[in-house]
Amino acid sequence: MTDPDHDLESALARLRPRPPGLAVTAALARELDPPAARRGVVIAWAAAATTAAAALALGLFVGGEAEESAPAYQLVRAEQSPVEIEVLRPVRLEDGSFARPVRARWENTTQWEDPRTRTRFINYRPSEQTTLLPLETY
Amino acid sequence: MSDAHADQDWRAWFAEHGARLRLIARQWTRSEADADDVVQEAFVRFWKHQRHLPGDPNALVVTSIRRAALDLLRRTDRRAAREKVVGDDSETVTWFEPEADPRLQALAQSLPLLPAEQREVVVLKVWGALTFDQIGEQLSISPNTAASRWRYAMEALRKLITARAHD
Numbered sequence: 001m002t003d004p005d006h007d008l009e010s011a012l013a014r015l016r017p018r019p020p021g022l023a024v025t026a027a028l029a030r031e032l033d034p035p036a037a038r039r040g041v042v043i044a045w046a047a048a049a050t051t052a053a054a055a056l057a058l059g060l061f062v063g064g065e066a067e068e069s070a071p072a073y074q075l076v077r078a079e080q081s082p083v084e085i086e087v088l089r090p091v092r093l094e095d096g097s098f099a100r101p102v103r104a105r106w107e108n109t110t111q112w113e114d115p116r117t118r119t120r121f122i123n124y125r126p127s128e129q130t131t132l133l134p135l136e137t138y
Numbered sequence: 139m140s141d142a143h144a145d146q147d148w149r150a151w152f153a154e155h156g157a158r159l160r161l162i163a164r165q166w167t168r169s170e171a172d173a174d175d176v177v178q179e180a181f182v183r184f185w186k187h188q189r190h191l192p193g194d195p196n197a198l199v200v201t202s203i204r205r206a207a208l209d210l211l212r213r214t215d216r217r218a219a220r221e222k223v224v225g226d227d228s229e230t231v232t233w234f235e236p237e238a239d240p241r242l243q244a245l246a247q248s249l250p251l252l253p254a255e256q257r258e259v260v261v262l263k264v265w266g267a268l269t270f271d272q273i274g275e276q277l278s279i280s281p282n283t284a285a286s287r288w289r290y291a292m293e294a295l296r297k298l299i300t301a302r303a304h305d
Contacts, residue, residue, distance in 0.1 A: 005292045008245075012264045015246050016235040017161035024174050025152070031182045032148045083190045104190065131187050136205055 071114035073121055081107045090135055099132040148185050155199075156181075158265040161233055162200060165258045166207035168214070180206040197276075200266050204276060241299065248298035256291035259284050 088101040105128045112121045156177065163176040180202040188198050234246040249257060262273045270281040270288070277284065 004296070005289070008292050008295060009264060011242060011245055012249070012260065014242060015237065015249075017157040017233060017265060018235055019157040020160045020174050020177055024156070024178050025149075027178050028148065028152065028181060031178075032185055085191055087191075102187075102191065133187065134205070136208070 071117050071119065073112040073114050075110070076113045076120075077109070077111040079109055081109075091132075093132075098135040098137060100135055101130055101132055103128065103130045148181075151185075152181065159199065159203060161265050162261055163203050163207055164233060165254070165261050166204060167210065172207075172210060172214075176203060176206045176210055179210075194272070196267055197272050200262065200268065200276060244299045244302045245295065248295055248302065251298060252291055252294055256287045256294065259287040260291045260295075263288060 083104050083106045086103040086105070088103060090098050090100045092098055105126070108125045108127065110123045110125075113119070159181065160173050160177050163173040163180070164170070167173045167176055180199065183206070184195075184199045184202045188202060189195055191198060232246065233250060237243045237246060249260065252260065258277065259273055262268045262276060263270075266273075268276065270284040273279075273284040274281040
């Protein structure tokens with residue numbers, strides 16, 4: 001014997017809600033896609049770090065023992081750690097409403113390696129961001 | 139619901155879930171345009187600040203939608219009082235894609251006719267994938283009340299479909 005409510009629920013689940021309009025997706029893209037300027041900074045930072053690594057390595061090896069050639073550092077790893085979330089005690093804001101501070105911590109690590117000498121250049125960048133989540137009170 | 143905690147592209151996640159989020163938003167808004175605004179605001183808040191929080195991402199995004207919808211209702215209530223605006227968008231637009239199956243089509247046309255308090259329970263259970271406990275938390279009612287509204291809604295839907303079949 002079949003459950004009539006379950007049959008009805010299954011039928012409801014087959015209905016396909018209409019998706020949001022393209023304007024919504026466009027607005028989300030403006031909010032959530034990284035701006036071109038920020039991407040440019042990242043690329044510039046990465047390029048500068050690579051250049052610095054190469055220059056450092058070059059200085060070390062040219063000034064020291066005679067090597068056959070300068071090291072060639074290659075990007076081997078770029079990773080972001082899982083975000084650690086710390087939910088703090090609610091606070092009262094100036095307007096009388098309540099909010100819960102939430103602190104997020106994560107690290108970005110980028111590594112370059114010279115495959116010939118097996119030496120590595122590592123850039124480690126810890127980040128922390130604190131956000132207030134509004135609390136609804138009825 | 140696929141994992142929103144992972145380092146996932148928002149476009150892929152929204153393409154998969156946007157339609158049902160909009161249907162949920164529609165339960166607490168007066169028009170299609172308001173539902174779009176609410177989905178947009180709630181999704182940005184969820185994706186930027188909440189998707190890494192512990193807990194069920196599904197419930198988090200529904201909470202975000204409800205909060206945005208209530209905020210919008212409060213703002214528009216104040217504006218309506220000032221401007222004497224009349225004219226709810228009383229649904230000339232359907233909530234669902236057209237269906238070839240007459241039974242499904244009848245269901246799609248019947249759902250908006252349910253009382254709002256039953257309809258929101260149905261939408262949260264079917265398209266929000268929430269349990270009665272979670273629905274109770276969202277709507278500030280007991281799980282038993284949520285389950286009771288569900289049963290009334292199923293009964294009403296059966297009657298509406300039967301009536302349409304005999305028209």
